[in-house]
Amino acid sequence: MNNLNTLQYSYFPGCSLATSAKESNRSLISFCRQQGVELTELRDWNCCGSSSAHSIDAHLAHHLPARNLALAPPDRPLLVACPSCYLRLKRTHMEIAEDSAAREEFQRMWGRRFDPDLEIVSFFEMLSMIVDQGRLKGLSGRLNGLRFAPYYGCMLMRPPKMRREHTFHGLMEKVLSQTGAEPVRWPHKARCCGTFLSVSRPLVAAKSVQTIMDGAARANAECIVTACAMCHLNLEIRSTRPGRIPVLYFSELLSLAGGIGQGEGWFRRHLIDPRPLLRRHHLIA
Amino acid sequence: MKKNEYLQTESTNRTDGSLFCMEGADRGFAKEVSQRSGVITDLCWHCKCCSGGCPFAHAMDFLPNQVIRMVQLGIREQVLSCGAIWLCVGCNTCSMECPTAIDMAAVMDALRQMAIEQGEAIAEPDILNFHREVINSIYRHGRTHKLEIMLRYKLQTRKWLSDMNTGLRMMSKRKLDLRPSKVTHIAAIRRMFRQNPGGRP
Ligand code: SF4
Ligand code: SF4
Numbered sequence: 001m002n003n004l005n006t007l008q009y010s011y012f013p014g015c016s017l018a019t020s021a022k023e024s025n026r027s028l029i030s031f032c033r034q035q036g037v038e039l040t041e042l043r044d045w046n047c048c049g050s051s052s053a054h055s056i057d058a059h060l061a062h063h064l065p066a067r068n069l070a071l072a073p074p075d076r077p078l079l080v081a082c083p084s085c086y087l088r089l090k091r092t093h094m095e096i097a098e099d100s101a102a103r104e105e106f107q108r109m110w111g112r113r114f115d116p117d118l119e120i121v122s123f124f125e126m127l128s129m130i131v132d133q134g135r136l137k138g139l140s141g142r143l144n145g146l147r148f149a150p151y152y153g154c155m156l157m158r159p160p161k162m163r164r165e166h167t168f169h170g171l172m173e174k175v176l177s178q179t180g181a182e183p184v185r186w187p188h189k190a191r192c193c194g195t196f197l198s199v200s201r202p203l204v205a206a207k208s209v210q211t212i213m214d215g216a217a218r219a220n221a222e223c224i225v226t227a228c229a230m231c232h233l234n235l236e237i238r239s240t241r242p243g244r245i246p247v248l249y250f251s252e253l254l255s256l257a258g259g260i261g262q263g264e265g266w267f268r269r270h271l272i273d274p275r276p277l278l279r280r281h282h283l284i285a
Numbered sequence: 286m287k288k289n290e291y292l293q294t295e296s297t298n299r300t301d302g303s304l305f306c307m308e309g310a311d312r313g314f315a316k317e318v319s320q321r322s323g324v325i326t327d328l329c330w331h332c333k334c335c336s337g338g339c340p341f342a343h344a345m346d347f348l349p350n351q352v353i354r355m356v357q358l359g360i361r362e363q364v365l366s367c368g369a370i371w372l373c374v375g376c377n378t379c380s381m382e383c384p385t386a387i388d389m390a391a392v393m394d395a396l397r398q399m400a401i402e403q404g405e406a407i408a409e410p411d412i413l414n415f416h417r418e419v420i421n422s423i424y425r426h427g428r429t430h431k432l433e434i435m436l437r438y439k440l441q442t443r444k445w446l447s448d449m450n451t452g453l454r455m456m457s458k459r460k461l462d463l464r465p466s467k468v469t470h471i472a473a474i475r476r477m478f479r480q481n482p483g484g485r486p
Contacts, residue, residue, distance in 0.1 A: 015429040020460040046427040046468045051375060052419035054394050056401060058321070059481045060420065061394075067473060109477075157377035160386035192340045192376040199438065200412040201372070202448065204344045233460075237451045269458050 009126070010072050011039035012089070014082035014229075015047050021229035021249075023266035028081055028123065028251040034138060034258050035130055039079060042071050048088040051196050062102075063109070065092035069118065070110035077119035079126055083155045083228045084195075086122040091162060093120055123227060123251070124155075124168035131175060138258040144180035146281050148253070149189070149221035151212065153231045156190045172225055172250055179257035186219035188212045193234040202238065209238040216245060222277055223248050236271040246274035256283050311359030318356050321395035328385040329353045335379030335389055345369035346408070349379055349389055356392070365400040369393075371409035402483065414441045424478055427468025432461040 009032075017025035032039055049057075049064035065088045072078045080086040096102040097116045106114040121129075130136050150172040158165055173183040191212055194205030212235065216224050226232050227250040235247045247270070255261035262284045267275050278284045315326055329350065336348035346368045347355070355364035364370070375390035383389070400407060407413050418434045418441070425433075435452060455461045468474055 015431075015466070018428070018466045019462045020431055020455070044469050046474060047423045047429050049423070050419060050429065052416035053423070054375065054390075055397055056413065056416045057420065057481070057483065058394070058398060059483060060423070060477065063477045064423070067477070154376040154378065157381050159377050159390060160380050160383070160388050163386070190378070192374060192378060194341075195374045195376070196412070196415060197341070197372070197374060199435070200409070200415040201344065204341060204372070207343075208340055237455070269460065271454055271458055271460075 007037045007126075007130075008076045009037060009039050009079040009121075010076055011041050012045055012068060012078060012080045012082075012085060013041065014080070014085040015050070016229035016233075017081050020233060023269045024229050024232070024249045024251060025081065026264065027249055027255045027261055027266055030260050030264070031251050031254045031258065034255070034260060035136065037126070037130075040076075042068060042078065045071060048085040050084065050088075054088070061088075062092060062095070065089045066096065066106055067110065069093055069096070069114075070106065070112050072115075072118055074115050074118065077121050079121055079123065081123055082230075083122060083153075084230065086120070087158075087162075090120045090165075091159070093118065094161065122168075124171050125166070127175065128166075128168055128171055131171075136175070136178075139175075139179045139254070140257075141180035142257050142259065142283065143176065143253065143281070146181040146253075146283075147184055147220060147222045148176065148181055148248075149184050149186050149216035149219060149224045150176075151216070151224045151226045151231065151235075151247075152189050153226065153228055154190070154192045155228060172227070176225070176250075176253060176257070179253075181253070181257075184216070184219040184221045186215050186221070188215040193228075193231040194238070195230055195234070198234045198238055205234060206238040206240070209235055210241065213239040213241070213244050217243050221245060223274060225250050225253060227251070239272075244272060246270065246272045246277055248274055311361055314359040314361045315356050317399070318392060318395050321398070322388065322391040324388050324392050324395075326353050326356045326387070326392065329357070329383075329387050330385065332384060334382035334384065335387070338378050338382045339373075340376070340378060341372050341374065345372050349373070349393075352396070353387065353389075353392065356396075362405065365396060365403065365405040366408055368408035370396045370400065371407070371412045398483075411442050414438060422465075423474065426465040427471050427474040428466050430462075430465035432463065433465065435461070 013025050045068050049061050054061035080089055096106055096114055103114045156167045156169050194208045198205035223245050224247045232247055319325055331350050333350050336342050336350045339349050342348055352369050370393050373393040377390055379389045415438050418438045422429045422434050
């Protein structure tokens with residue numbers, strides 16, 4: 001399906017990457033381009049429903065992701081950038097695949113046969129594939145000596161139905177180590193950031209965020225690395241104590257490691273300014 | 286009854302297939318939860334791994350396993366009106382720990398939806414308001430528009446001043462777009478809402 005030189009993916013950015021986390025979106029696209037991965041944004045995609053639909057409305061929680069599945073061209077895998085959108089889309093795909101009534105309903109609603117073979121992949125899955133095939137290119141010691149705390153949050157968690165799915169725990173450490181960066185050992189890499197509690201019960205979320213921030217700082221990390229826009233936002237807006245450290249997107253660091261992104265203005269958009277740190281490491285001017 | 290009393294009821298193995306014996310217990314309730322969530326709550330043996338691992342248990346009025354216990358015992362009203370079902374963010378941390386693979390997030394989803402449908406008192410109205418504003422935003426644009434969600438949420442909860450600073454900092458970094466990102470074929474989204482058997486959430 002894919003020729004050897006370029007990999008073709010449909011691309012689902014999700015609401016956060018399309019708006020508040022543009023720096024994550026753009027760095028991910030730049031990195032993919034550098035690695036010979038061509039992304040075509042899913043035409044007219046819609047919100048997956050996020051936590052709110054599955055919290056209060058089972059109908060929308062099912063059909064919002066389903067419409068996106070119906071939009072996906074059959075000839076290429078669908079890359080879902082946001083870890084929580086990924087879970088929603090993948091789970092809905094599993095549910096429809098298992099249930100003939102749901103398949104019929106899908107066809108009735110979207111005028112298209114449900115494709116049980118549609119491959120839905122997360123950024124981690126795609127990256128891991130590139131690494132395993134030995135085709136990761138251009139990342140050399142540029143991040144030398146950068147101490148980072150790899151933060152996965154609930155990305156490492158799966159509902160029981162999806163237990164056999166790979167979580168790619170350790171991928172950030174593995175790939176960034178190849179670029180000279182040094183992962184610190186710390187206890188909170190899988191602690192949930194609080195998601196929507198950050199809005200409606202800010203003190204509860206702040207407690208989680210503070211634990212994460214303090215843990216990373218205590219482990220002597222210079223920055224936290226995340227792949228999730230929700231985690232990124234919560235860590236930035238709900239940490240208040242002095243001594244807090246910058247939070248970088250995995251894709252931003254991958255881009256810098258590959259020698260791209262220095263002048264793109266991604267880092268200006270951060271609420272905890274990472275530029276002094278990046279300058280110290282000669283990664284930006 | 287005080288908060289924890291009814292959670293300490295003795296359990297016995299019963300010949301009718303149900304694990305618990307309690308006078309007047311509403312077993313239909315557990316069945317309804319099972320049907321909606323796909324989870325057999327009777328499989329929970331209260332090892333409390335879930336509650337030990339839940340990052341938000343400290344803020345909950347009942348621990349996650351106590352919520353399951355209340356379902357098993359059929360204490361409908363108390364469980365549907367408790368705060369824990371709203372504080373659960375569905376992070377799945379507990380499910381990874383659970384030896385019997387209880388999908389806690391799915392149980393909590395079911396309980397929240399039942400609480401709304403059955404008109405129970407909502408323990409955390411702000412959290413429900415937030416979810417409603419997110420869904421309203423999807424109705425209008427097919428995608429979420431953060432600035433609008435925040436403003437309408439503030440309007441609902443009348444907490445204008447809290448978080449003003451955060452909002453302004455986000456604005457200054459252009460993290461809150463003034464205009465929404467929109468789905469073109471919005472009719473498809475609206476139709477999905479119209480076909481909702483539960484009506485507008
Ligand atoms: S971890 Fe599972 S079995 Fe143990 S108390 Fe929680 S839900 Fe019940
Ligand atoms: S899914 Fe809910 S109950 Fe389970 S750990 Fe997360 S917040 Fe706690």
